[in-house]
Amino acid sequence: MSGFGLDNLPYGVFSPPAGERRIGVRLGTDVVDLSSLGGHLAATSLNPLMAAGRREWQAAREAVVAYVTAGPPLIPLRDVTLHLPFEVADYTDFYSSEQHALTVSKILRPESPGLSPQWKHLPIGYHGRSATVVVSGTPIQRPSGQTAAGVFGPSQRLDVEAEVGFVVGVPGRRIATADFAEHVFGVTLVNDWSARDLQAWEYRPLGPFLAKSFATSVSPWIVPLDALATVPAVAQDPEPLGYLRPPGPGYDLRLTVEWNDTLVSRPPFASMYWTAAQQLAHLTSNGASVRTGDLYASGTVSGPDRDQAGSFLELTWNGAEPVKLADGSLRGFLADGDRVRIGGTARSAAGTEISLGSVSGTVVP
Numbered sequence: 006m007s008g009f010g011l012d013n014l015p016y017g018v019f020s021p022p023a024g025e026r027r028i029g030v031r032l033g034t035d036v037v038d039l040s041s042l043g044g045h046l047a048a049t050s051l052n053p054l055m056a057a058g059r060r061e062w063q064a065a066r067e068a069v070v071a072y073v074t075a076g077p078p079l080i081p082l083r084d085v086t087l088h089l090p091f092e093v094a095d096y097t098d099f100y101s102s103e104q105h106a107l108t109v110s111k112i113l114r115p116e117s118p119g120l121s122p123q124w125k126h127l128p129i130g131y132h133g134r135s136a137t138v139v140v141s142g143t144p145i146q147r148p149s150g151q152t153a154a155g156v157f158g159p160s161q162r163l164d165v166e167a168e169v170g171f172v173v174g175v176p177g178r179r180i181a182t183a184d185f186a187e188h189v190f191g192v193t194l195v196n197d198w199s200a201r202d203l204q205a206w207e208y209r210p211l212g213p214f215l216a217k218s219f220a221t222s223v224s225p226w227i228v229p230l231d232a233l234a235t236v237p238a239v240a241q242d243p244e245p246l247g248y249l250r251p252p253g254p255g256y257d258l259r260l261t262v263e264w265n266d267t268l269v270s271r272p273p274f275a276s277m278y279w280t281a282a283q284q285l286a287h288l289t290s291n292g293a294s295v296r297t298g299d300l301y302a303s304g305t306v307s308g309p310d311r312d313q314a315g316s317f318l319e320l321t322w323n324g325a326e327p328v329k330l331a332d333g334s335l336r337g338f339l340a341d342g343d344r345v346r347i348g349g350t351a352r353s354a355a356g357t358e359i360s361l362g363s364v365s366g367t368v369v370p
């Protein structure tokens with residue numbers, strides 16, 4: 006069925022036509038209301054369950070499987086409103102696709118292309134803006150900003166970044182890579198909208214600031230980490246420092262990017278250089294803490310081929326090589342009214358194909 010069977014059961018927060026917010030799981034094209042199970046599942050956000058720890062997550066999942074198997078009422082998805090499923094504490098974005106880093110450097114820094122010297126020694130990241138993390142379906146207002154000396158106006162190079170987000174449940178600091186699954190509750194699809202013209206003008210030397218802080222969209226569904234099959238992580242050379250070893254699991258997540266319903270790219274998450282366990286270990290390695298609700302994103306997922314690009318910057322070579330959409334129109338960057346949908350599939354721990362849902366957004370002036 007549809008990738009949303011018993012081997013998936015992603016959590017979300019919804020409200021029925023005339024009702025309060027409640028926690029549910031997705032089953033096929035329906036939602037199952039979990040509020041009658043009580044405890045953390047009777048809350049109006051996932052945070053209490055996320056904070057409770059892995060044993061509670063496993064117990065909750067067993068209870069949910071039993072409840073869903075017993076034939077509960079099914080509420081059609083089209084009848085509910087889906088909300089941001091957790092309260093976002095801090096938001097961090099990494100830069101862990103080698104192919105993305107290489108291609109972007111060729112496009113934006115042709116005078117010095119290649120990876121920066123520290124790239125293979127630590128997972129580069131920056132701290133983003135949690136207040137503007139929004140749920141899929143939220144309209145994305147075109148940001149304005151400075152793009153050159155004396156120039157302020159609407160971005161002319163609005164872009165997407167297809168990423169995978171990891172949602173922290175259990176707080177911690179100096180988290181070992183081996184403890185990753187004790188802290189991370191689940192996975193969600195992320196679109197890290199990016200204004201390339203603002204970015205090019207503002208970003209040196211501190212990195213992205215207003216070019217990415219205006220909006221970050223997430224899927225309404227959080228797939229429990231334990232629902233996913235793991236694969237070996239990408240081989241790393243040079244060997245990273247001890248606090249980044251062992252690397253922890255890789256995940257064979259296959260993303261799709263649709264631009265106004267035209268499939269333009271298939272970014273392969275399995276090609277990411279740094280793992281989510283290494284990212285969390287690095288993020289907390291200086292003694293900084295993470296909290297329940299922290300969201301950290303993988304960084305743009307790009308494979309070696311043009312049709313595996315996780316951004317339109319790469320897909321269209323900074324607008325110089327536009328793509329043709331199904332309606333015959335050409336695009337370099339996003340036009341007002343454009344809709345982008347990032348989807349994904351994965352292998353479940355049970356060995357089946359499951360869906361990661363999708364994250365969509367439409368650009369408004």
Ligand SMILES: O=C(O)/C=C/C(=O)CC(=O)CC(=O)O
Binds near residue numbers: 102105106110113305
């Ligand atoms: O290489 C650059 O100058 C810029 C890279 C990005 O904008 C990517 C970023 O936000 C991190 C990522 O998603 O990989």
Ligand SMILES: [Ca+2]
Binds near residue numbers: 098197304
């Ligand atoms: Ca990003």
Ligand SMILES: [Mg+2]
Binds near residue numbers: 197221
């Ligand atoms: Mg963003």
